[in-house]
Amino acid sequence: MAAAHLAVTQAVNVLDAGSLLSAFGALGVAVVLFAETGLLVGFFLPGDSLLFTAGLLCAGDSGRSVHLSLWQVLVAAVAGALLGAQTGYWIGRRGGRPLLARSRSKKLHEGAARAEQLLERYGHAKAVVLARFVPVVRTVLNPLAGVLEVPVRTFTVWQVAGGLVWTVGLTLAGYALGSSVPNVDRYLLPLVALVVLVSLIPIALEARRARARRTSEGTTP
Numbered sequence: 001m002a003a004a005h006l007a008v009t010q011a012v013n014v015l016d017a018g019s020l021l022s023a024f025g026a027l028g029v030a031v032v033l034f035a036e037t038g039l040l041v042g043f044f045l046p047g048d049s050l051l052f053t054a055g056l057l058c059a060g061d062s063g064r065s066v067h068l069s070l071w072q073v074l075v076a077a078v079a080g081a082l083l084g085a086q087t088g089y090w091i092g093r094r095g096g097r098p099l100l101a102r103s104r105s106k107k108l109h110e111g112a113a114r115a116e117q118l119l120e121r122y123g124h125a126k127a128v129v130l131a132r133f134v135p136v137v138r139t140v141l142n143p144l145a146g147v148l149e150v151p152v153r154t155f156t157v158w159q160v161a162g163g164l165v166w167t168v169g170l171t172l173a174g175y176a177l178g179s180s181v182p183n184v185d186r187y188l189l190p191l192v193a194l195v196v197l198v199s200l201i202p203i204a205l206e207a208r209r210a211r212a213r214r215t216s217e218g219t220t221p
Contacts, residue, residue, distance in 0.1 A: 020046075021054055026072040029054050030080035033167070036139055038084030038091070043111065043139040051077055051167060055174025070175055077167040081132075085142045085159040092146020111136035115144050124150045129162035 020028045032050055035042030054077070058070040115137050118127035124145070131141040145155050 020050060021057055021068065025068055026054070026076040029073055030076035033077060033080030034084035034087070036084065037081055037142060037163075038087035040088075040139060040143065043105070043107065043136050047138070048135065048170060051170035052174040055171035055176075056178035058171075058175050059178025070171075074168060074171055077171055078164060081163040081167045082160055085163060086156065088139075088142030089146040089150075089152075089155055089159070092143030093149070094146075107136060112140040112144060115141035116148075119145065119148060119150070124154050125158045128155060128158040129165075132159075132162035132166040 020032060024031070029050060032042070032045050033047055036045040036047045054068055054073045055070070057068045058073055114134070115127075115131060118131060118137065118141065121127075122130065128141065128145065128150075131138045142159070
């Protein structure tokens with residue numbers, strides 16, 4: 001039994017949501033979201049696709065090899081995302097910028113620059129919520145908020161709000177689709193790509209509004 005379990009865990013692809021869920025179930029959701037939102041090393045983990053796929057696998061389809069409990073996934077997702085974000089914030093408060101500086105990942109540094117722009121452009125509350133929906137940015141914004149000394153209460157309130165919308169929303173979206181469309185598993189990859197694109201809509205809308213405001217201010221006599 002132990003040997004079989006070891007073989008399964010060694011075969012897990014951490015970049016593949018289906019592989020993670022097959023091996024670890026709801027517990028995997030909590031661990032991955034904690035790492036992705038709380039630890040800089042977790043920036044590459046598949047948060048969006050993991051939530052959506054987990055919700056899909058909660059739908060009642062006896063033909064699926066993996067079936068998860070919806071309430072367990074929701075609890076695991078919320079706990080992992082909220083605890084992870086708060087942990088990332090405290091890491092930042094206690095010296096997160098040197099940790100980021102030591103990283104050689106170009107993608108991670110680009111995410112940090114974008115996170116800082118979000119905080120400057122939209123203010124603390126809106127930036128913390130929006131960052132939840134942008135891969136990599138949601139990883140680095142939490143420690144960056146700590147480094148920049150965003151007030152603890154402000155950060156906590158808005159990371160909880162954004163975390164609940166992100167985790168519950170994507171999980172229930174996957175569950176609803178899995179419950180209503182037979183054999184939807186066949187179209188999982190394009191659906192996940194669509195989820196990622198949709199998650200970028202809030203940022204795109206805010207950027208458009210910001211450009212419009214700058215243009216309006218530039219043309220005002």
